[in-house]
Every structure is written in structure tokens, then in C-alpha cells.
Amino acid sequence: MNLENVRNFSIIAHIDHGKSTLADRIIEACNLVDPRDRKEQMLDTMDIERERGITIKSNTITLNYESRKGGHYIFNLIDTPGHVDFTYEVSRALAACDGVLLLVDATQGVEAQTIANLYLALENDLAILPVINKIDVISADVESTKEGIEKSLGLDPQDAVPVSAKTGVGVADLLERIIEFIPPPKGDDSARLKALIFDSYFDKYQGAVIKVRIYDGTVKKGDVIKFMSTGNTYEVTEVGVFRIDLEKRKELIPGDVGYIIAGIKSVVDTKIGDTVTLAKDPASEPLTGFKDVKPMVFSGLYPMYSDDYDNLKDALYKLKLNDASLIFEPDNSFALGFGFRCGYLGLLHMEIVQERLEREFDLALVTTAPSVKYRITLTGGHVMTIDNPVKMPDLSTVELIEEPFVDATIVTPTDYVGNIMTLVSENRGVHKNMEYIDQRRVQLHYELPLAEIVFNFYDKLKSISRGYASFDYELKDFRPSDMVRVDILVNGEPVDALSFIVHRDKSRVRGKDIITKLKDIIPRHQFKIPLQAAIGASIIARENISPTRKDVTAKCYGGDITRKRKLLEKQKEGKKRMKQIGSVEVPQEAFLTILKIE
Amino acid sequence: MKLGVYIHVPFCRRKCDYCSFYSVPVDTLSPEGRAGLEAYTRTIISEASMRLPQLPGAVIDTVYFGGGTPSMLEPRQVENVLSSLRGWADVEPGAEVTIEVNPEDSGKVSAFRDAGASRAVLGIQTFDPGMHRAIGRSSSLCGDDHLDSFFSVKGIVHCADMIAGIPGQDRAGLVAGLDRLCSLGAKHLSVYLLSIEKSTPLASRMKPGPGAGEEQRALFEAVMDFLAGRGFSHYEISNFAIPGFESRHNMKYWKFMPYLGLGPGAHSFIDGRRIMNVTGAVEYACSGGFSYEEDVRGKNSAAVEYLMTGLRLLEGVSVGDMESRAGFRLTPGMLARIDSLEKRGLVAVSGTGVDMTVRLSREGIFLSDGVIYEIVEELL
Ligand SMILES: Nc1nc2c(ncn2[C@@H]2O[C@H](COP(=O)(O)OP(=O)(O)OP(=O)(O)O)[C@@H](O)[C@H]2O)c(=O)[nH]1
Ligand code: SF4
Ligand SMILES: [Mg+2]
Numbered sequence: 001m002n003l004e005n006v007r008n009f010s011i012i013a014h015i016d017h018g019k020s021t022l023a024d025r026i027i028e029a030c031n032l033v034d035p036r037d038r039k040e041q042m043l044d045t046m047d048i049e050r051e052r053g054i055t056i057k058s059n060t061i062t063l064n065y066e067s068r069k070g071g072h073y074i075f076n077l078i079d080t081p082g083h084v085d086f087t088y089e090v091s092r093a094l095a096a097c098d099g100v101l102l103l104v105d106a107t108q109g110v111e112a113q114t115i116a117n118l119y120l121a122l123e124n125d126l127a128i129l130p131v132i133n134k135i136d137v138i139s140a141d142v143e144s145t146k147e148g149i150e151k152s153l154g155l156d157p158q159d160a161v162p163v164s165a166k167t168g169v170g171v172a173d174l175l176e177r178i179i180e181f182i183p184p185p186k187g188d189d190s191a192r193l194k195a196l197i198f199d200s201y202f203d204k205y206q207g208a209v210i211k212v213r214i215y216d217g218t219v220k221k222g223d224v225i226k227f228m229s230t231g232n233t234y235e236v237t238e239v240g241v242f243r244i245d246l247e248k249r250k251e252l253i254p255g256d257v258g259y260i261i262a263g264i265k266s267v268v269d270t271k272i273g274d275t276v277t278l279a280k281d282p283a284s285e286p287l288t289g290f291k292d293v294k295p296m297v298f299s300g301l302y303p304m305y306s307d308d309y310d311n312l313k314d315a316l317y318k319l320k321l322n323d324a325s326l327i328f329e330p331d332n333s334f335a336l337g338f339g340f341r342c343g344y345l346g347l348l349h350m351e352i353v354q355e356r357l358e359r360e361f362d363l364a365l366v367t368t369a370p371s372v373k374y375r376i377t378l379t380g381g382h383v384m385t386i387d388n389p390v391k392m393p394d395l396s397t398v399e400l401i402e403e404p405f406v407d408a409t410i411v412t413p414t415d416y417v418g419n420i421m422t423l424v425s426e427n428r429g430v431h432k433n434m435e436y437i438d439q440r441r442v443q444l445h446y447e448l449p450l451a452e453i454v455f456n457f458y459d460k461l462k463s464i465s466r467g468y469a470s471f472d473y474e475l476k477d478f479r480p481s482d483m484v485r486v487d488i489l490v491n492g493e494p495v496d497a498l499s500f501i502v503h504r505d506k507s508r509v510r511g512k513d514i515i516t517k518l519k520d521i522i523p524r525h526q527f528k529i530p531l532q533a534a535i536g537a538s539i540i541a542r543e544n545i546s547p548t549r550k551d552v553t554a555k556c557y558g559g560d561i562t563r564k565r566k567l568l569e570k571q572k573e574g575k576k577r578m579k580q581i582g583s584v585e586v587p588q589e590a591f592l593t594i595l596k597i598e
Numbered sequence: 599m600k601l602g603v604y605i606h607v608p609f610c611r612r613k614c615d616y617c618s619f620y621s622v623p624v625d626t627l628s629p630e631g632r633a634g635l636e637a638y639t640r641t642i643i644s645e646a647s648m649r650l651p652q653l654p655g656a657v658i659d660t661v662y663f664g665g666g667t668p669s670m671l672e673p674r675q676v677e678n679v680l681s682s683l684r685g686w687a688d689v690e691p692g693a694e695v696t697i698e699v700n701p702e703d704s705g706k707v708s709a710f711r712d713a714g715a716s717r718a719v720l721g722i723q724t725f726d727p728g729m730h731r732a733i734g735r736s737s738s739l740c741g742d743d744h745l746d747s748f749f750s751v752k753g754i755v756h757c758a759d760m761i762a763g764i765p766g767q768d769r770a771g772l773v774a775g776l777d778r779l780c781s782l783g784a785k786h787l788s789v790y791l792l793s794i795e796k797s798t799p800l801a802s803r804m805k806p807g808p809g810a811g812e813e814q815r816a817l818f819e820a821v822m823d824f825l826a827g828r829g830f831s832h833y834e835i836s837n838f839a840i841p842g843f844e845s846r847h848n849m850k851y852w853k854f855m856p857y858l859g860l861g862p863g864a865h866s867f868i869d870g871r872r873i874m875n876v877t878g879a880v881e882y883a884c885s886g887g888f889s890y891e892e893d894v895r896g897k898n899s900a901a902v903e904y905l906m907t908g909l910r911l912l913e914g915v916s917v918g919d920m921e922s923r924a925g926f927r928l929t930p931g932m933l934a935r936i937d938s939l940e941k942r943g944l945v946a947v948s949g950t951g952v953d954m955t956v957r958l959s960r961e962g963i964f965l966s967d968g969v970i971y972e973i974v975e976e977l978l
Binding site: 524526527548549550551552553554555558559560561562564565568569571572 | 604606662664788790791792793811812814815818835836850851857859863864865866867872874893895899902903906907942944963964965966967968970971974975978
């Protein structure tokens with residue numbers, strides 16, 4: 001196929017603006033799927049995505065489109081996630097594209113991630129076609145949406161294509177506009193192979209399956225390929241494109257977005273952003289890869305059962321193939337044993353990683369409280385960064401502690417500006433400025449400590465704005481702050497996995513919150529258990545778990561001793577889910593509660 | 599071999615809200631209900647005829663009709679079952695024959711006695727109408743008439759079952775009830791702490807509050823103190839008796855002695871093996887009373903069971919007895935734990951070597967689940 005007839009594009013937008021639904025309509029218009037097999041948000045293939053109704057992974061699909069004006073086209077469409085925590089998915093998808101459909105929900109208008117995604121597309125020099133979605137809804141306000149597209153996105157509202165991804169209205173016109181608006185890929189099939197790895201996943205039978213965009217050259221079965229960053233070589237066993245399932249092809253040519261299978265069993269060898277070339281006639285320069293991900297939050301991840309450490313390790317490597325934004329390194333806790341310190345792009349990301357590990361690899365896990373990265377200057381002048389409260393040096397040796405601040409953008413209807421101002425100042429934020437998007441809505445800019453955002457800012461923002469405010473942020477700089485480490489002591493013993501770093505002004509409240517929660521979770525013992533929160537040697541909050549006064553079973557009837565013995569055996573099983581802190585049994589949930597605090 | 603025989607009667611007129619046991623509702627007034635109980639009795643007799651001959655030399659010294667609601671049986675049916683036992687094994691002349699009786703059946707007690715029963719256990723649970731409603735007890739509230747007809751029967755040992763620790767239960771009322779039973783001549787009282795079992799109707803409407811444990815304990819301590827003053831010995835966690843009137847049958851469960859269970863879901867313990875009959879009443883009837891499986895236990899199970907049941911007896915367990923009955927000697931690890939429990943005042947230890955005895959202290963009674971677990975943990 002002539003490159004002139006290929007279009008590679010992503011659908012990008014704020015969360016829930018209808019990307020995956022629009023993808024459904026486009027897939028239908030290209031007749032890829034038998035009408036009987038259609039379902040909503042077809043590209044959200046993971047169980048977690050379907051249960052939560054959000055896209056987590058970018059998904060690629062190759063479509064054949066017959067233009068109304070004649071001509072056969074190939075569309076390589078990538079549906080992307082909208083949530084901030086998965087921005088890295090979007091930016092990698094964009095590397096495989098020449099243009100984007102930037103969707104705006106006409107019932108909501110431009111939102112924080114609409115703006116963030118626009119910038120990503122601009123950075124990649126992509127053609128940006130604005131699409132106004134959900135015009136079927138009565139409350140849709142196309143005019144205000146156009147105003148937002150012009151004022152806050154700086155795009156020409158006359159280009160905007162109105163559609164309803166739900167009813168399909170306008171989709172036929174949109175497909176024709178894609179052909180006109182988005183440029184075809186460039187590339188030279190006689191040049192040396194250059195293919196960018198933008199995603200991958202692990203398959204039990206085939207090993208790593210890599211997703212590539214071919215820039216130059218061609219690749220086919222039997223070729224020996226080389227990963228330019230490692231120099232490792234593999235023989236290609238299969239190439240193809242993504243339809244609903246994988247579809248084998250003879251070869252991949254420039255402009256193609258497809259997959260390569262080459263018996264890559266060692267998952268550590270595959271690096272997202274690496275360039276694939278041919279071993280016998282390699283390209284001289286690799287393509288520019290991706291910016292390194294900057295994890296925002298860190299937490300400990302431990303197997304519930306210590307025997308599972310190796311399984312967890314293996315699972316993390318395999319999951320990383322499919323989630324390039326996950327980083328991890330071995331870690332070790334006094335309370336929880338061997339595990340990993342992981343870096344995530346946000347709390348949702350953290351939750352999803354844990355859930356995928358548990359589901360896809362059948363593991364039971366314990367996560368510790370999330371922390372951001374702090375920069376610490378010691379009295380000797382030595383500077384260190386820590387993302388684990390346990391690593392915090394003794395305060396007497398510390399000259400300065402700095403915490404990360406972010407530039408935050410909040411888009412909100414004007415009605416909630418007052419509430420938001422209050423929330424921001426409660427969270428140590430600094431107001432920068434405010435711009436009108438349209439008559440009803442504004443864009444607010446703040447500087448906020450990342451630690452507060454990680455904590456529960458987002459949920460609060462949603463609740464004080466009845467879900468209308470949207471939020472985006474990026475790391476700005478480090479600023480000196482009066483941070484302290486709070487330790488939690490159970491029966492006099494500090495539990496390292498429960499320590500956290502917090503601003504001194506909030507330490508007492510947070511410490512109290514946590515021990516109050518622990519009080520409900522740690523079962524009563526035969527003795528009294530004091531719970532304390534402490535900064536160094538000074539106790540800032542305390543509670544007691546009073547001893548059990550009654551733990552006795554009434555009766556077993558008719559000599560059914562078996563049932564009673566089985567209960568004891570079950571109790572022993574249950575104990576495996578407890579962590580022993582001194583003479584106290586602490587249930588694993590205790591380590592999670594610290595995550596969930598109002 | 600001395601043998602206890604347990605006859606399980608898994609029928610009730612209506613299910614109690616707190617009950618998590620398997621039982622089948624039967625209407626004794628309907629012809630179908632009566633025919634069902636008749637068929638059930640025949641199956642019990644056929645099961646006895648198959649299983650007793652496999653135990654040559656067995657001498658039955660206790661028989662216990664438990665349930666469910668065994669007092670729904672006709673005295674004639676009880677008599678038939680007992681005579682079939684005599685047909686297939688020796689029954690000691692002074693054998694203890696117990697039957698559980700619900701208040702509405704108290705008029706049948708003299709007939710049960712004539713049929714061969716020597717003990718009757720009245721399932722009162724509570725005298726307080728409010729508590730009776732609160733726990734959803736299905737049988738009649740025990741009133742003066744019931745008490746009269748029950749205690750007026752001579753030539754039988756009168757026993758009763760009570761429940762303590764119902765949320766909101768009044769201590770004085772509970773003790774007054776026990777007082778009345780003592781005065782009427784009860785020789786054996788079982789007082790169970792109410793436990794709210796998962797997935798019972800009670801569990802859906804009653805959640806124990808944070809102070810529930812304390813409250814139950816206070817009630818039970820009042821019961822212990824009162825009954826001690828009335829000359830009862832507290833011989834098992836939930837059981838009190840005038841000395842000499844302890845339940846010999848139940849003692850077999852706690853002391854690792856053999857028993858044969860007949861009826862749906864009945865358990866047997868013979869030659870160190872545990873056998874469970876099929877639970878369902880219909881499956882049981884269809885199998886002609888001959889469908890059971892063995893609980894195949896690990897090598898430490900005998901020791902676990904011995905300690906788990908033996909420690910419930912307040913006389914405690916003796917190392918020598920454990921060695922001879924369960925073939926097990928306490929490990930150094932277990933001895934260390936017993937030592938630590940003693941230091942914490944939860945058990946009392948006396949004697950040394952094979953004469954060593956371990957028993958629950960007063961505090962230990964209330965924490966017995968944890969104490970027992972701690973001792974046997976390494977065997978699980
Ligand atoms: N009425 C109406 N509803 C729509 C339209 N497009 C999408 N929706 C609904 O909006 C919700 C979100 O749609 P999705 O397609 O999952 O949104 P998304 O942008 O893919 O969301 P993320 O992937 O989580 O960012 C779903 O309930 C859709 O049914 C539309 O044109 N009209
Ligand atoms: S009478 Fe006994 S067995 Fe029957 S339902 Fe009530 S508590 Fe359960
Ligand atoms: Mg989606």
C-alpha cells in the first residue's frame with residue numbers, strides 16, 4: 001500500500017470524554033467486527049478497564065477504510081487513557097502517530113487533561129484535529145466548547161468536527177476529515193530498518209511481544225533484529241498488525257504500526273523507547289526514544305507470604321513490559337520482610353499496578369503508605385534524596401529538607417472557585433493566577449506540595465466541586481519545608497512500614513488518625529497494647545487497645561470434634577496473614593489503612 | 599470396650615434465629631411429619647443393626663438423644679431405638695440415657711422415663727420473654743406449667759440448658775432463673791454464651807457492640823459465682839453439676855473415649871478414628887443409614903483434639919493420661935508455652951513428669967480459645 005493512503009493517529013482527551021466510545025464507532029465504520037460481536041469500549045480489553053469503565057492501556061488497531069470519495073485507506077488508530085496517571089501511555093502512543101483527534105466533551109468543555117494532552121501533541125509536532133463529542137446530550141453546549149477550543153487550546157474552532165460517539169452522528173464526516181487533515185507517514189522502505197518500540201507485553205508462549213512503529217526499512221519473519229541500546233540480537237518468528245486479535249503479515253513496512261515476536265524470553269532485555277534495526281545492516285543512529293518517566297509517588301510492595309518474593313520479582317519484570325512507567329528496586333522492611341520499593345505516576349497507577357499483579361500473577365500483596373521524594377541537605381553539605389521514610393536521617397544531622405512542588409492547573413465552573421481556594425490554602429498551596437475559559441468556567445493555576453496531592457487532594461477537590469473540577473499537575477521544583485518523620489509504635493516497638501513523612505503542622509492530626517484506625521484493625525490481645533505516634537523521642541499521640549476479656553467458644557454438639565479442630569487449623573492459616581510485631585499480631589490490612597485516611 | 603451412643607435427631611418444629619446447626623423443619627401434627635419421624639426411627643434402628651455388630655465386646659454405658667429436637671419423637675420410638683441397641687450390644691444396667699426436651703414437650707418426660715430415659719435436659723435458654731424474642735428462639739417460652747410438668751417427674755435426673763450473654767440481658771433476672779431451677783431440683787445446668795454465628799438470621803439483625811465481650815463475661819461470672827454458692831461444681835467451661843451428676847456421656851467427648859453416632863450428620867470416635875455420617879436427612883434416609891466417611895487426620899491431630907477438648911474440663915489434662923490415650927508427649931516448645939501461660943496467670947500447673955496436670959485458671963476460662971490455640975499451635 002502506498003504511504004499516501006495510510007493515516008496513523010491517536011484519540012486523546014480528558015478522562016471520560018468518550019475516546020474509547022468514538023474508537024468503537026470508527027471500528028464499526030471500517031467493518032472490522034461482525035455486528036454480533038460488538039460490545040461497548042471494545043478496546044478496553046482488560047478486566048480492570050471494563051470494571052472501572054476507564055482506559056488504562058493505550059490500544060492499537062489497524063483498520064481498512066473506504067473513502068466516500070473513493071480510495072482505500074489504512075488507519076492505525078490508538079485509543080489512549082485520559083487519567084493523569086497514565087499520561088506516559090499517551091506520550092508513547094503519540095510517538096507512533098502523525099496526528100491526533102483531540103476530543104472535547106460538549107457537556108463539559110475543555111478540561112485540565114484536554115490542555116495537558118494538547119501540549120503533548122504539540123511537543124510531538126502532530127496535526128491536531130479538534131472533535132466535539134456528545135452532541136446528542138441535551139446539555140451539550142457546542143458554542144461554549146468552541147470558545148474553549150479557541151481561547152484555551154488556541155486551535156481554530158472552524159476545524160472542530162461535531163460528533164456523537166454514542167449515536168454515531170458526524171462520525172462519517174470525521175473519517176473523511178481525518179484523511180484530509182492528518183498527514184500520511186513518511187519513510188523509506190529501502191533505508192536501513194528503524195522501528196521504535198513504544199509498548200510491549202509478555203506472552204506465556206511467545207515471550208515478549210513488542211509493539212513498534214516502523215520509520216524506515218522493512219522487517220519480516222527470519223530477519224535477525226538488533227536492539228540498539230543493548231546490542232542483543234534475535235531472530236524474528238512473526239510480524240503482524242493489531243486487529244481484534246494479532247494478525248500475521250508477511251512484512252512490516254514504513255508507516256506500519258504492528259508487532260514483532262522474536263522469542264525474547266528474557267524480559268529485562270526489552271526497553272520501551274529502544275530502536276530495533278537489522279543485525280546484518282544496522283542503522284547508524286537510533287530514533288529519539290522517550291523521556292525517562294519521573295515517578296511521583298513511591299511505596300513498598302511486599303508479598304503477603306514471604307515465600308512469594310521470587311514470584312513477585314518475576315511478576316514485576318513481566319508487568320513492566322506492559323507498563324513502562326513502573327519502576328522498582330529491591331527493598332527490605334523489618335516488619336514486612338523482603339519486597340520492593342516501587343515508583344508510580346500517581347495513586348491510581350499504584351492501585352492498578354497492585355491489582356494487576358494480584359490478578360494477572362495471582363499474588364497476595366501488602367502496600368505501604370505512598371511517599372514523595374524529598375531532598376535532604378546534611379549539615380556537612382552532603383545532599384541526598386529519599387523516597388522512603390525509613391531512610392530519613394536523624395534530624396540533628398539535617399541542615400535542610402526540601403519537598404517537591406508542582407504546577408497545578410484546575411479547571412472549574414466559577415461557582416466553586418471559593419471552595420477551591422480554601423482547599424488549596426489548607427493544603428499549603430500558593431495561588432498564581434486565574435484565566436477564563438468561557439463565560440462559566442475558569443482555569444486556576446497553583447503551586448502545591450506534591451505530598452498533599454498524593455494524600456487526598458484529588459478526592460477532596462472532586463467532592464467540593466461536585467465532580468465538576470478537573471485537575472492536572474506537573475513537577476516544578478523542590479522547596480524547603482518543615483517536614484518530620486512520624487513513627488508508629490505498637491506495644492513500644494516502632495513499625496518501620498508504618499512510618500511516614502509529613503509537614504510538622506499536620507503531624508499530630510495525621511498521627512492520631514492513623515493510630516485511631518489501627519486501634520480498630522489490630523485485634524485485641526490478652527494484654528493491653530499501647531499505640532503511639534512519635535517524632536523522634538517525643539510522643540505526639542497515643543491510644544490503647546484494651547485486652548480481650550472474653551475469648552471462649554460455647555459448645556460443640558454431638559461430639560463433632562472435627563469441626564472444632566478444623567477451626568483451629570483455619571486460625572493457623574489466618575495467622576499467616578498477620579505480621580508479628582514483637583508479641584503483637586498485626587493484620588496486613590493495617591498497612592493499607594494508612595493509605596485510606598479522610 | 600465401654601461405648602457411648604449418640605442419636606442425632608436433626609428435626610425441629612421451626613428454626614431458631616441464632617442456630618447454625620443443620621436441622622430440618624418437621625410438622626409433628628401432620629401425617630407426613632409423623633410418617634417422617636417413624637421412617638427416621640426405622641433408619642436409626644437399621645443403622646444400629648449394621649454398625650453395632652462391627653463392635654464386638656462393646657458395652658454401652660451412655661446413650662444420648664440430641665438434636666435438633668429429640669423430644670419430637672414419640673416415647674415409643676425412643677423405646678424402640680433403645681431396645682434395638684440392647685438387641686445388638688450389651689447395655690449396662692445403670693446406663694445413663696439422656697434426652698433433650700423442649701418446653702412444649704415437657705409433658706412427655708414421664709413417658710420418656712418409662713421408655714428408658716434416666717436424664718432429661720430441658721431447653722429453656724431464657725425465661726425472659728424479651729430475650730426469647732431477641733434471639734428468635736423457636737420453641738415455647740418456658741413457663742410455670744412447663745416447669746411443673748418437667749420437675750414433677752420422679753426417677754429422672756433433671757437438667758437444663760440456658761443461654762447467657764444476650765445483649766441487654768439482665769443479670770439479676772438470669773440469676774433469679776438459675777435460682778429457681780436450683781430450687782426445683784435441677785442437678786445439671788449448661789450455660790452457653792450466646793455466639794452470633796455468621797449467616798444466621800440473628801447475625802443480620804444483631805451486631806455485637808464494642809463492650810459485648812465485657813458484658814458477656816460479667817454475666818457469666820455472675821453465673822459462676824451463683825452456682826458455686828449453690829453447691830454446683832463448674833466442671834467444664836459451659837457445664838455445672840451437683841457432684842456426681844456430671845454428664846457421663848458428654849465426658850466421653852472431652853476425655854477421648856469412644857462413642858458411636860447414629861443418625862444424619864452424627865459423628866463417631868472409635869479406635870482413634872473419626873467417622874462422620876452423611877449430613878442431609880434425605881441422603882441419610884436414602885442410604886438406609888449407611889453412608890459415612892472418615893475424617894482422615896494428620897499425625898498430630900489426635901494430640902490437638904485431646905488438648906482442645908481436655909482443656910475444656912476444669913480438672914485439666916494430665917500428661918500421663920495424654921500419653922496413654924493420645925500417644926503423645928508434650929514437646930519442649932509446648933512446655934515453654936504452658937510455662938509462659940502460667941506466668942500470665944492463664945493456666946495452673948501442678949505435679950511434674952507424667953503426673954503433671956495443666957488446667958485453665960479462672961482468667962484462662964474466659965480466654966480459653968486463645969490459650970488452647972497457643973498450646974497446640976505448633977501441632978497444626
Ligand atoms: N451521551 C453520550 N455519551 C457518550 C458519548 N461518548 C461517550 N459517552 C459516554 O461517556 C462515558 C465515557 O466514555 P468512554 O468512551 O469510556 O470515555 P474515555 O474517554 O475512553 O474514558 P477514559 O479512557 O477513561 O479516559 C461512557 O459512559 C460513554 O457511554 C456520546 O457521544 N454521547
Ligand atoms: S431447637 Fe436447637 S437445633 Fe433446633 S433450631 Fe433451635 S437451636 Fe437449632
Ligand atoms: Mg477510554
